[in-house]
Amino acid sequence: MQTAKTSTTVTPLRQLALHSTTTCSSHATAYGKCILAVYADVRKDSCKQEFEKFGQCLREAMKRKW
Amino acid sequence: MFLLQVVARHAARPWTRAFASESSSSFPPATGVYQVFDRAAKRKQRDRAVSRDAGVGSRTVDYVRDEVADRMMERLLDIRRKFDTIVDLGSGPGHFSKLLEPEKTRKILMIDSSETTLNRDQDEEFEVEVERVHADEENLLDVLPRNSQEAIVSCLSLHWVNDLPGVLVQIKEALKPDGLFLGAMFGGDTLFELRTALQLAEVDREGGISPHISPMTDTKDISNLLSRAGFTLLTVDIDEVRVGYPSMWELLEDLRDMGESNAVVGRRHFLHRDTLAAASAIYKELHGNEDxxxxxxxxxIYMIGWKPEPNQPKPLERGSAQTNLKDVL
Known part of the structure; x- marks a missing residue:
């Protein structure tokens, strides 16, 4: 079926989507919870530490740097 | 010298009639109507959305528009009148028009600014005669003569119009006296989850925000706009469609396939992958369901308005009621 073909095409964005929701989901949750705790007063790098772990996990899973 | 320059600048600009008059508080922009949306970009996005994968993706994401078209049809069926022709403004492939039956109208005239979207579906899927016109919704009076139409409907297209007051005036002008306008458009709280998730992600990661979700019309402004455009017997009500997605990524993909990507003038054409990943995490924690x-x-926002006609029913004279409301309530 045509839908099956299109949905399995792996683009970098699809990979990012996959890894941010599955491979690195625990780091994503930790980061999300941190933002949730401060969301009324967020400023730059409010959750820097949590995001660094999340970002590190994503970079390893994607096998590339950015 | 200065005066001369000013005169020259005014002469260089062709005089055009704007259908909406500017409010005094805003600085008069050079283009007549304040441009919020990039209409050319929007047309391209919608063309591409239909062309991608031979329209498979576009058909998959019909669910929002089909649902709203269905709810709008209930409102049309409440109106006991048979029309000769109904104009579907910003019809898309005809989500609303396909639901029309021969008992309600003889013919449907579909107008849309995206040609591929307009021609996506075959005539066989419609139960009534179809005519398609590829034209800009913002210049409706270029394709429809004044006082010519019995009914104009619009299902989920007005949220990309820059000059909403002007388009409503044009709709009223194109209608015959006692003509019907029935519309549905996305209102203020649409996609508020995505809006807030992206804002929080951008502030935390980049230290600032930029427009990703369009500014949308507030519900309470619609009745003002309709009466300002000259409609009478107004009915405005709001409704919500909530859709569940596995994650933010599927939502973004579906919005793209709907042709509903960002088209705000001055938008950023680039979203850093860190920001996107952050937004996905925030979306889930802030708004996510338990599962x-x-x-x-x-x-x-659903809206119904009628073009005035002397014989239309009117509210009774104040104080002419025979029954005391106290007895009823």
């Missing part, structure tokens, strides 16, 4: 999926809210 791990995420909701997206589409707020719909």
């Amino acid at each position: 791990g999926s995420i909701p997206a809210t589409f707020q719909i």
Whole structure:
């Protein structure tokens, strides 16, 4: 079926989507919870530490740097 | 010298009639009507959305528009009148028009600014005669003569119009006296989850925000706009369609396939992958459902207005009631 073909095409964005929701989901949750705790007063790098772990996990899973 | 320059600048600009008059508080922009949306970009996005994968993706994401078209049809069926022709403004492939039956109208005239979207579906899928016109919704009076139409409907297209007051005036002008306008458009709280998730992610990661979700019309402004355009016997109500997605990524993909990508003038054409990943995490924690999926809210404003005619029913004279409301309530 045509839908099956299109949905399995792996683009970098699809990979990012996959890894941010599955491979690195625990780091994503930790980061999300941190933002949730401060969301009324967020400023730059409010959750820097949590995001660094999340970002590190994503970079390893994607096998590339950015 | 200065005066001369000013005169020259005015002469260089062709005089055009703007259908909406500017409010005094805003600085008069050079283009007549304040441009919020990039209409050319929007047309391209919608063309591409239909061309991608031979329209498979576009058909998959019909669910929001089909649902709203269905709810709008209930409102049309409440109106006991048979029309000769109904104009579907911003019809898309005809989500609303396909639901029309021969008992309600003889013919449907579909107008849309995206040609591929307009021609996506075959005539066989419609139960009534179809005519398609590829034209800009913002210049409706270029394709429809004044006082010519019995009914104009618009299902989920007015949220990309720059000059909403002007388009409503044009709709009223194109209608015959006692003509019907029935519309549905996305309203203020649409996609508020995505809006807030992206804002929080951008502030935390980049230290600032930029427009990703369009500014949308507030519900309470619609009745003002309709009466300002000259409609009478107004009915405005709101409704919500909530859709669940596995994650923010599927929502973004579906919005793209709907042709509903960002088209705000001055938008950023680039979103850093860190920001996107952050937004996905925030979306889930801030708005997510218990089962791990995420909701997206589409707020719909339905509106009905009639072009004035002397014989239309009117409210009775104040104080002419025979029954005391106290007895009824």
